Amino acid sequence: MPFSAEISRANPTCFLFLIDQSESMGDHIGGGDLPMTKAEAVADAVNRLLSELSIKCAKEDGVRDYFHVGVIGYGAAVGPILDGALAGRDLVPLSEVAARPARMEERARQNGRHPARTVRFPTWFSPVAYGDTPMCAALARARSVLAAWLADHPGCFPPVVVNITDGASTDGDPVPVAQALQSLTGADGHVLLFNLHLSSGRSEPVVFPISDSHLPDDYARQLHRMSSPLPDQMRLAAARQDLYLEDGARGFAFNADISAIVQFLDVGTQVSELR
């Protein structure tokens, strides 16, 4: 049965993020209502996800390498965008990600009516908004990185690629390149491609839809078509977190947070508070 491989240190899987760094990512999100650009919001969300993944896999003896992680940017150039000691690397074991943030920022976090307290916020890369949208080149780069990964890890739970973008590819039709990426297959199934589409407008968020009928434009519909259906095991894991998705739901989100997918991968007994 595909998508059933155990995720363990002996048999890790990987997450590869593809991040649109084109000029339009410098526009403010939410139709300009929020004081943050799309590039800043995406960098924040992915840095937070790397941080949460590290915390999820932390044990007394360090962070366990259930996952290897990479972040590829596409804009003026296409390539890995982790900063600092991890610069230039396509995929990095999670323990190294945790040990080597590029920066440790101090941020104020509001806590209800209590005074804000300072929390440490690690970051591994910074927002950039400059250049075109070479999505085809980014998907092709992901294909070559993951072909090498699958050669070394043929029995792994299939790698998950998360592409985050706000618009149309400027270097050709991304659909066939996306299909080529999804056709990479290991013993446990094919590579999963999930897409997060951000718009500058005030459109309603859409998460994991089956059909594209509620999507507002052709770019969103194209990204929806390029997105892999969620495997049954991930839908079951989502249901355990009270998110019920029908058969055929795709790994696609429009103007929404897609970080929940990290929680859909089973690495052992999860902690949910008693209610």
Add this chain to the structure above:
Amino acid sequence: MRCVVSSFWLPRDGSPVEHYEDAYFPRRTGERTAPRLRLAVADGASESMLSGLWAQTLVRTWCRSRRRGMADVVASAMSGWDATLVAYRRGREAEQRPIEWFEQPGLDRGAHATLLGVELTRPPGGEGRWSAVSLGDSCLFQVRDDRLIAAFPMTDAAAFGNSPKLVPSHARHLGRVVAHIERTEGTWHSGDVLLLTTDALAAWFLSGAAEGTSPWRALNRIACDDAAAFEDWAASQRASGGLRNDDLTLVRVEQVR
């Protein structure tokens, strides 16, 4: 009451023994003669810091707290946890390995584990009785005359998931723990076998029982203290896909005739 206690444990395949996060008590195996005996197994949550240590704390506290109920036992274990954490931090500092940014949220959130506590009693001249308390999916099975006559708290292999109920180490959650405790009891006769297991073995057991394969026979064939036989048996079951790759714990008690 005379009984023979055996226990078996293994970390998940591919993990070193230090990563074993189940716990069981008593640690001493062999024949026992006593009017009252407490046993326990617990399963520390993978997504939780220090959960193996918390599981050990829970089973020890249950077994050493004669006559106290589960709520008191959990409250007692929780009350000592802050001191355990202070000692842990000191130890890390002494090793020049201060707590890292990615560990702090897990330590703040506390440790989590399932707990199954069992008590056996037999008043002089009276009938043998057992009682069990549970939070989570660690299980007790009672086998008599080659038949499964009790399963607690899980009765269906399909009901196991990766987010069981867990006992948290934070004392502020005690009220919710108390509300979720499950209890049952029964009688036991000479020749009965009680099996206490954590989830992977329990799911295998219930699945076999439903299919009519009498899974207790395989477990009863493993001689007391024969860890190698248990390891061989687990390896073959894991290889066939019948037994999920997870930490394994089995405590077996047989009442001697």
